[in-house]
Amino acid sequence: MDIRLTVNGRPHTLDVDPRMSLLDLLRERLGLIGSKKGCDHGQCGACTVLVEGRRANSCLALAVAMDGLSVTTVEGLADGEHLHPLQAAFIEHDAFQCGYCTPGQLCSAAGMLGEPGPSAVTENLLDDPELTPHEIRERMSGNLCRCGAYVNIVSAISEVAR
Amino acid sequence: MRPFDYARAASAADAVRRYRPGTMYLGGGTNLVDLMRLGVARPEHLLDVSRLPLDAVEEVRGRLRVGAAVRNTDLAVHPLVRARYPMLARAVLTGASGQIRNMATVAGNLLQRTRCAYFQDVSRPCNKRRPGSGCPAIEGDHSNLAVLGHSGACVATHPSDMAVALAALEAEVHVTGPGGDRIIPMPGLHRLPGDAPERDTVLEPGDLVTAVELPPPPPGASLYRKVRERASFAFALVSIAAVLDVAADGTVAGCRIALGGLAHAPWRAERAERELIGRPATGGAFLAAAESELEQARPLPRNAYKVPMARDLIVNTLEELAP
Known part of the structure; x- marks a missing residue:
């Protein structure tokens, strides 16, 4: 399925399998490997990203359900060379x-x-x-x-x- | 994860119209996506209802109507919830983690499944997951499972904190479905396992929770308290939502007690409530009422600790609520 997703300010259009988690999409499709797969059950928080500015476990979010939303990962926290x-x-x-x-x-x-x-x-x-x-x-x-x-x-x- | 197709419903009516066997509604996904990954939930069609316009908390004629898609965080921090239903705000805030509360919806919180380890392990029998296959928890690890209202088929507990507060507040669950609209008063949504533990609730196939409506809060002081194995981000071993109204002469004018972590459904301690009305609001009366309620308990070898834990929690909470 095609989805549109803005990640760290950059818009993407991606064809994703409905089974894919947001975490897997970030890591495997977009190469943003900052977000980590710890437990893959929402229990450890290593996959936490901001969705529409609110923190969420990206392992529990299906990528298809994020269509049209804006995601910030750890790679997007810094302002250029200036650390958050x-x-x-x-x-x-x-x-x-x-x-x-x-x-x-x-x-x-x-x-x-x-x-x-x-x-x-x-x-x-x-x-x-x-x-x-x-x-x-x-x-x-x-x-x-x-x-x-x-x-x-x-x-x-x-x-x-x- | 088994393949499925995904669609987003345009409205509650659209969701019900599109429902067919094999469909599951998707809210925040914090429990369902995990269960799908574990192979416990195997929908063929996933119908996303998380973005339906059921996301408002609004006052309607002195009652508070909470849309089914309101996120747990937004419910807990809503000014009217904090001011009028502090027990509910507290219950929601003691559940899960900040991340999960941001994602999880009110309806999803109500409809989350048990965290019984056997239910979540597809390599083991489980009457709730595979009816008729047996319940290994009864002979196995049931240390965090039910002591009240369980059956020979299932000793699972319902994990929600929010539902316990809603049971004490006598909230109404608004449902739409193929059979029309209806209202289910809490704690009537969840059922005891009996010989059909595969059914957590009284909902029928295709039913969609659209809102939870809170009647005006009952008079008296209220508390939600939770005993768990670590200080945060853990399910309740035992929890309590209690309201106590003490008359000028020191007797109990009104009392509501709902218990979590003890049964397949939030457990309304009606026997204890009945016994307390008109009695002096003292520790002795609270203990007698708690013991009377818990006479119904049928603990298993590894969860017998829950009975004195629940007794002490009831007594301590009521003592704290008494003026």
Whole structure:
């Protein structure tokens, strides 16, 4: 089936099998191998991208269902040679070890910073709370890091959230 | 994944018109796409209803009408939901992850399938997946499965948090289908397994959930609480949606308790609710009511822990709600 998809600002028209995930399309058809296939079940977050600016697990999205939408991958976060503030903060805070989860962490954090409102750990649901480390940990729980670099991931995101 | 054809419905009526055997409706896909990849769901025709104009949260005569395609995130952060139905906002926010809540729809949340490991493993028998093939969970790993309302055919639990809050709020599920439109009051959407565990709900083939409508919130204070194996992004071992209204004389004027993680459907603790009305809102009464409700439990060897866990959760939650 033919679909139109804008990826990191560039429009594409692609003929895809209905079974293909957005993740496989990005990696295998467009050569954007930043987004990672960790679990392929939506449990690890390594495949996280932004769809219409909102973070999503690209492994759980069928490419055909994304027709007409706009996707941002980790390759699209930087502005030319200028790193996204989250990318710079991840380097500054040494927020990774093996790096496999990092593209998903970056896209998830970028989406998360734009999500208003409370989380499950917010005391008062009417608040738009400050992003404390506790809040960040809850909001980033869809991204696993097997190296356990969470402490530095949280401090990197905290710096950008300020 | 087995081949299928894909089409996008133009309207709810169009979706129902195009439904034929082998069709499945696609919402956010967070459960269905995974089940298709596992070989558990094998649609021949996938009809995408995620972009239907059923994506509004609107007030209608003091009630809140939530479109079936509203994303979980948008439901949880909606100002009227946060202000009037905090229990619902909390339940949705404790479910899944930020990414999944952004994708998942309200109808999809209701219609998600059990996470029983045998159901999701096509190499094993499962009465829910392949009727008549048996239930290995009863002799095997049922540590996170049902203690209430299960049958010899199936001990699966319904995994939704949102549905538990909707059961306590007595929300209405609006459905359209080949047989016309109808309204199903919660918790009536989901059924107990009996001898037909392949049926999670009372929906008929081709039925499409179009909206969930919330009546005005009941008087009293409310809470949603969830016990799980890790602090975030995990299904409930036990959860509770509770509303408690205490009269000036300290007796219970109104009470609603719905439990998650314990049964094939959100479990409305009607026996406990009945016993509490008119009783003093004290820990002793809460314990007696919880124990009375849980007398119905038939735990299996590896999930017996859920019974005292549910008892303590009911008592602690009601104590926190009592003035």
